[in-house]
Amino acid sequence: MKLIIRLSLLMLTASATHATLSDTDYYIALLADMLERKTIGDDELVQLIENAELGQVINPISQDRADIRVSDFIDHEVAQKWVDDADLDPKQVAKWAQENLVEQERIRKKRKQVQQDTKRLWKEVSSERLSAGGGHTCAIQPDGIAKWWGNNDYGQRDAPSDLGVVRSISAGGWHSCAVTGNGFVKCWGNNSDGQSIVPLDLGAVQSVSAGGFHSCAVKADGMVKCWGSNEHGKCDVPSDLGAVQSVSAGGFHTCAVKTDGTIKCWGANGYGQLEVPSDLGVVQSISAGGFHSCAVKADGMAKCWGNNSSGQSTVPSDLGVVRSVSAGSWHTCVVKADRTVKCCGNNGNGQCDVASDLGVVRSISAGTLHTCAAKADGTVKCWGSNEHGKCDVPADLVVLANGLVK
Numbered sequence: 001m002k003l004i005i006r007l008s009l010l011m012l013t014a015s016a017t018h019a020t021l022s023d024t025d026y027y028i029a030l031l032a033d034m035l036e037r038k039t040i041g042d043d044e045l046v047q048l049i050e051n052a053e054l055g056q057v058i059n060p061i062s063q064d065r066a067d068i069r070v071s072d073f074i075d076h077e078v079a080q081k082w083v084d085d086a087d088l089d090p091k092q093v094a095k096w097a098q099e100n101l102v103e104q105e106r107i108r109k110k111r112k113q114v115q116q117d118t119k120r121l122w123k124e125v126s127s128e129r130l131s132a133g134g135g136h137t138c139a140i141q142p143d144g145i146a147k148w149w150g151n152n153d154y155g156q157r158d159a160p161s162d163l164g165v166v167r168s169i170s171a172g173g174w175h176s177c178a179v180t181g182n183g184f185v186k187c188w189g190n191n192s193d194g195q196s197i198v199p200l201d202l203g204a205v206q207s208v209s210a211g212g213f214h215s216c217a218v219k220a221d222g223m224v225k226c227w228g229s230n231e232h233g234k235c236d237v238p239s240d241l242g243a244v245q246s247v248s249a250g251g252f253h254t255c256a257v258k259t260d261g262t263i264k265c266w267g268a269n270g271y272g273q274l275e276v277p278s279d280l281g282v283v284q285s286i287s288a289g290g291f292h293s294c295a296v297k298a299d300g301m302a303k304c305w306g307n308n309s310s311g312q313s314t315v316p317s318d319l320g321v322v323r324s325v326s327a328g329s330w331h332t333c334v335v336k337a338d339r340t341v342k343c344c345g346n347n348g349n350g351q352c353d354v355a356s357d358l359g360v361v362r363s364i365s366a367g368t369l370h371t372c373a374a375k376a377d378g379t380v381k382c383w384g385s386n387e388h389g390k391c392d393v394p395a396d397l398v399v400l401a402n403g404l405v406k
Helices: 026-032 042-051 070-074 076-085 090-127
Strands: 130-132 136-140 146-150 166-171 175-180 185-189 205-210 214-219 224-228 244-249 253-258 263-267 283-288 292-297 302-306 322-327 331-336 341-345 361-366 370-375 380-384
Touching (some): 130 166, 130 361, 130 370, 136 166, 146 166, 185 214, 205 244, 224 244, 244 283, 253 283, 253 292, 292 322, 302 322, 322 361, 331 361, 331 370
Antiparallel strands (some): 130 136, 136 146, 166 175, 205 214, 214 224, 244 253, 253 263, 292 302, 331 341, 361 370, 370 380
């Protein structure tokens, strides 16, 4: 890939034997083909020049490497000598510039996609390290070892002794699932409907989601597989679903974000939780709750549908852009653009009473009757029902080391 060039900055003297560049921007054309081909933006180029950290350049004619720092080109005479020595024809330099104008637009789009992917990655890393379930909570520490607290009536806190380091965790109604360090799924706890028996043919996965009485995973190839209770068909993955970006197992239904960014839901529909709004369009993420569903749209706005008995599907009119949304059994919480938290819906146990001293957070997880957030410093805070101690966060728990929180 060629270096991004702004043609308007390139000044050539047509009558000259060699290319003559402006005193200010000569290095742009000079370095266009002399640098090893790589994607680099104008802002990075300026930073490289300011820091004088680029170690080598490439002669466009001989392809020989030369140990010359970018800072050396700040001397115009040195730069012009390289132009002359390489015998760069003005037409050839102009051709490079024109090619790079096209390349600039392609790279601009690519960089935008990279930024979106990075944002999504950090959101996933944060959200999948903390999960509030029915009566228990789990989180992953910086060393990859998970911790559980709260209800243990079904052994949902008794992780397998060989679990080791995990990539992500998900707390269901009364069972827990995790993606191990080597990419495989392990589940434990309540197994009344087979929700903790991982299919032998599942293989490596990208992610796992534990629902009320079923579990779902996104396989390595992007396909979805669900197991456990199939009441209402919540484990019957649609045959036309195809590969997906993510999956969310709710109380009695399942939703997935397809590769094109649209949503598909299946399972129980007693409250319209499967009826994706026609104007929803492309989304960033999906969260299946007890009897409702919520998504973050492409523009960052939250939208919910389904059961609204406690106002859990009524998005506050002043909410604005959000970073993430989590649908609990009867309440909903979001991380706003300023990284503060707002919750709505059933508040019978204080699960919507966000502490005034919570501050900014990295992620949020709404459970059945409680809510947990990963704070900016990596610590965790939970509120709502504390039956079985599900809000009693271990004193020494840190979800993300400060250096990993972006």
